[in-house]
Amino acid sequence: MNPLLAQFLVEAREQIGATTDGLLGLERAPGNTDLLNGVFRSVHTLKGSSGLFEFPALTSVLHAGEDLLVALREHRLVLDPAMLDQVLAALDLVSGWLDHIDNTGLLPDDAAGRGTPVIAALRAWLGGSGLGGPVPAAPVETAAKGAGSALPSWLREVPEAVLLDTVERAAATGTPLLAVSYRPETQCFFKGDDPFALIRQLPDGLYLDVEEPAAWSPLAETDPFSCIVGFRALSAAPRDEVRHLLRYVDSQSEVVEFEAAQLVRFAGSPVGDPLARELGGALVAHHERGDRASLAEAAATLLDTFDGTADAAVLRWIARLAPNPTVANPVIGSLVTAFATGTCPAVPEPAGPADAGGASEAEGDLPSPVVRLLHEQMEMLHSVRNDAWIGGCIGSAAKLAAKALRYAGRRADAERIADTGEKAFAAKDAALLVRAIEEILGKKPAKASDAARPKAATPGTSLAAVPALHDPAHERASTVLRVDQSRIDALMNLIGELVVAKNGLPFLARRAENVYGSREMAREIKEQHAVIDRIALELRNSIMQVRMLPVSTVFQRFPRLVRDLSRKLGKHVELVIEGEDTQADKTVIENLFEPILHLVRNSLDHGIETDRDAMGKPEAATLTLSASQDNDQVVIRVADDGRGIDPTAMRRKAVEKGLLDEEAAGRLTDEEAVNLIFAAGFSTAAEVTDVSGRGVGMDAVRTTIEKAGGRVDVSSRIGAGTTVSLHLPLSMAVTRVMTLSVSGSQFGIPMDEIAETVRIPRSDVVAIKDKEAFLLRDRIIPLVHLDRALSLPPKEEAEEIAVLVVHVDKQPIGLAIEAFGEGMEVIVKPLEGPLTDLPDYLGTALLGDGRVLLVLNLKEVLE
């Protein structure tokens, strides 16, 4: 398969998983914008990457889903369960397609046909009929919105002293300033973003401040892994440089260009003293003479008189800016006029472009879409290399630039661009047009902004004080390696073979001694065996670590299932998942889903009552899925707080079914009676529902788990709930078995099942009816002759019987055998082909000397 496609499939499945989780989370917390954004991003990324391949149906379905999410994000729609059902159904469809692509490299033939209704269902929400449909915004509103992005309102919070510094520095270069606001996504750290390091790299920074959240949550509830602050900064760098820096966080940041003069701001009461009008005359005179020094002096003198008013603020600006020869005359002039006429604007309103004390139309702010369009035209003219179409590019760029300027109300500039455009078009000279656009954007062709670099710390956090570090974290590639499962499996098989081959060494050592008569050689072989043994063990443990998966890979499928099932059943169920980080071998994990699904279904269907109110229970039932590790076992528990299992009813049912007689049923403890649900053929769903509400396929669950080398327990209290525990080995790849011989044949028994080995005199065996038993530490243990159980020819019995005490269904049973063998680690391979149906054997294992060992399934053998 194309490696790109393989990568896509892996990521697509992850994204579908993340989307499903997010959607289920959203159902519980509909207002959670982070979740919604996460879901949107997953779907968007998935759609984007699907576009790289020829899966039009897939992309279209995702596109429809994405559009719906966009509507949710923009609050045009509200998530409701029916909508969620459809989105989840769409994800299921996509999931199925991914599997098909995985197998065949192609979408199924009916993909387009099946996709269409799903898309239609998703689109129906967007259709605008009924509630919550999108209302098309009037173009006027849109235009207003576009033009409204003048000065960001946060500039009002910047201290005046910082503004004074900034304006003075910017005046020295004459370049426009950029107001940068950057609100990192809450989850940005998980994408490897380092917002602070990033914003510190802002070129030509003049001011940096942290945007705090509206309200700080208590420290204990604050998630240190989410980013809750934003940044605000001022920069004198060219817009392109800043945009380049923020190119990966484009959607999280806003860059607004404005003239330095727009920062001139007057704090204090807006209406000045009438006295100022008279005194202002002197300032006007100084200004008209061009005597900046006297102007500054006069302003400083007047400051004492007007302390605390807006007039004073104007005077502060004059006193500060007048002595600086780089500050343009019109700026000073507008300040003086403002003071003299008493027209000090209070504070620039955030909504409209601020009129900076009478700045000319040409210096006013352009709406950001217009600026963007103009920049795009320049970029395009820069990049076009082909003479054949340069004319068309110039023509269209000029036309657009003129239209954009007209939109911004700059008719004179628009005419200028149109004229220049015609000249550039005729001469095929793109540079001519680029220069004209640059002039309008107020950008000097030569870069003079270096002079604007701040030299010392300012009352705001100066960027100069925090040197821009080049953060290697941005380049660091992920250290996680994706490896195809089959490769790990191949490695695991090889290690298994190695373990088996290693088992051949003791055999070789014996031969060295017995056949070739070299005791020395035998000893050396044994020593070497010990070394290889240790390495093989470490190797095995390492690769087992690689194969370890968290239980969450199985558990994560359940929130969705439980939601769907409980909705279907009309029951309100809270799913609680615990210990999902518990790890177990991949094969074990893979075997878990079906049994857990069975148990969850049973709980939901039969365990959880429909009339919980009447029982005095909370309306929402709780279903708990938990995982934990117990020595070398992983324990999975499925617990509900439903009606529980009634042992009396179980006993009665067992008798009715003819599984037990009255007396035997009466002897069962409650626990044993409850465990009857695992009995094969105990019941079918319909019959059990009226008894205990349990039993669907429980024997199937038991069989599956036991095949995987585990066991199942159930405990229940009437009215309080039922807990089913699955105990599974952490790893199934290598099994420790004990070999034994019966009637001259060698067999293996999993070590887990063996309790102990004893030798008992023949005389200690007592006959009970037609069965035999023996006494072990005051306990009567039934004795089974394994040769008879396996229908092997019986051998003459010795005076002392070798007995293997095993536990089957927690019951000790003695197995009379011919001789004990040795313990070893083997890979048990299941029987294949025509042998599959032989229930007595778990499988076969290859021994070190090349023989094949049959490993017994004791439970079946003893049935």
Added chain:
Amino acid sequence: MSEGNVTPIRPAPAKRLLVIDDAALVRAYYRQALEPGGFLVDEAFNGIEGLEKALISPYDLVVVDVNMPKMDGLTFVHRLRETKEIACLPVLMTSTLDRDRDIAAARAAGVNLYLVKPVSEDDLRLFAGIMTGAVGE
């Protein structure tokens, strides 16, 4: 260059757009977004059909996708810019491709504005409005 003889500005207030996208859903989305704003929307399902339509009717703006069968968006823009009668037609390209080099390729082809999908209806109306001169002229 004069706007009059290259692509005549129509006296009617309605601006004409040509939407070229192989996905009918995408075309429908644009239609839904733009028609309420007073635009006249025509559709084409690939670059070839787009060129044919652009040569027949005067448009104020072409909105074109990148990935399309038969003739993709970039080739379409190349041809458009080479063809004298329609060379100066403004082009808005939209695509889910958001890598720098995709955008650079679009610019080099002569695309006037590149918006990464999904383009919100607001953005679409805003830029279509500015680029056609529907707002401000």
